[in-house]
Amino acid sequence: MITTIPLWKxxxxxxxxxxxLAIIATLPVLCAGGALVFLEGLQSGKTRTAIFGLITLCFFGLGTVITFIPGRKYIPGKSFTGYRSKQAKVQKFVKHGFWVIILLAIGLTLIIPSxxxxxxxxxxxxxxxxxxYSKSIKFHEDIDFSTNQYLASSLQIVPGEKVLASYQNFYDDDIQRGSNAFIVTATKLxxxxxxxxxxxxLSRELNQITHIGIVGNESETYFVKxxxxxxxxxLLRIGLYEKLTSTPALIIKRLLEVIDSSLLGDHSAAKASQRRRVIAPQGAIQAPTPPVESETAAPPRNIEISPPTLNDIRNAEEIKPGRKLEL
Known part of the structure; x- marks a missing residue:
């Protein structure tokens, strides 16, 4: 059974x-402050003060409740609903946002022509x-264009097993501390x-997962434990690294879908996304199948993965049980 990790953790x-701990301790203090301002506004007859206090109380009160919700049983298709419905919400936001901006501009121009x-x-x-914002959603692909079949071969996935989601936060000529990549198949991370x-x-079967936790920050970077x-x-750190991945939230969405399929035993339900073309230099490890170019995706971007990097990854030391790998 998989259990979700509380937000405060x-x-x-x-x-x-x-x-x-400072952030966690601040939430109840802000709630108490909002309640005091609300009561003071009611007693003094200051409507605006009371409304401000009520809004503060509701906002930080909701945040406190969400933060301290205890870990629960992970339910395939339902847990972490906000990430699963992210794409639909963004598309709806973009659709209505265009007209809201135009109408707001027209209204303000009529009111304040100067x-x-x-x-x-x-x-x-x-x-x-x-x-x-809409472009990142439209051109998003579950398979990172640079985490290609050559890198998958270096990570030594089972021949013939499809990569269903991937992420990479480095270019081959800029490898530094913290550079990382991961791939997800129907059965393995x-x-x-x-x-x-x-x-x-680190190589583990998806059915070995016992806990999952997700949190994001203000810079569109997400952490998945x-x-x-x-x-x-x-601890996976999934960020918008120079648009190398289109939308981090959708990478998480795909990761959850693959985990769901693994739990339900429906590996056929997770279909591999189309890959963008990648040009590898002579001597690179040959993949068992050629890449497929997406017809609807953005113009393909070529990136070289050098043989030394691929060989270093292939010969990487395997993380021993009980250790923590933080990206």
Whole structure:
């Protein structure tokens, strides 16, 4: 059985013990402050003060409840609903957001015609931001274009087994401490991480997962903690690394879908996404199947994966049971 990790534990895991505990301790204080302001506003007859206090109480009260929800049994298809419905919510937001921006700009121009230049510039900026946001969703692929069949071969997946999701946060000419990549098949999660000197590798069956925790931050970076039955745990850091991956939240969505299929024993339900073309230099490890170019995706971007890097990953030291791998 898989159990979810409470949000407060994820805060401590990702923010550090001192900072995480400070955030957790601040929430009840803000709730109490909001309640006092609300009561003071009611007693003094200050409506605005009372409304402000009530909004503060509700906002931080909800945050406190969500933060301290205890770990629960992981339910395939239902747990972490916010990440599963992310794509549909974003598409709906983009669809309505365009018209909201246009109508708001027209309304403000009619009300404050003297500020039409500022309004126009703000509108253009908002539309550009909305466009880039929608583009990342439209061109998202579950298979990272740079985590290709050559890297999958270096991570030594079973021949013929399809990669269903992948992530990579480095270019081949910029490998540094914290550089990492992972691939997910229908049955297995394989991670490679560079500690500054050597590559380390973790390979575990998906059915060995006992705990899952997810938390995001203000910079669209997400942390996924996976605990396995042998005591090993991995903290995956999935960020928007120079648009190398389209949308981190959708990588998490796909990861959850593959885990669901593994739990339900429906490996056929997880279909591999199409891969973008990757050009490897002479001498690179040959993959068993050629890449498939997506017809609807963005123009393919070529990236070279050098043989030395592939061989280093292939020969990486396997993480022993009970260790923690933090990316």
């Amino acid at each position: 994820m805060f401590i895991e990702t923010k550090g013990k001192a900072y995480g 500020k039409y230049i500022v309004i126009s510039l703000s509108t253009i900026g908002a539309l550009i931001s909305l466009y880039h 394989i991670i490679a991480s560079f500690d500054g000197e050597h590559w380390e590798k 996976l605990v396995f039955g042998d005591g090993t745990d991995a």
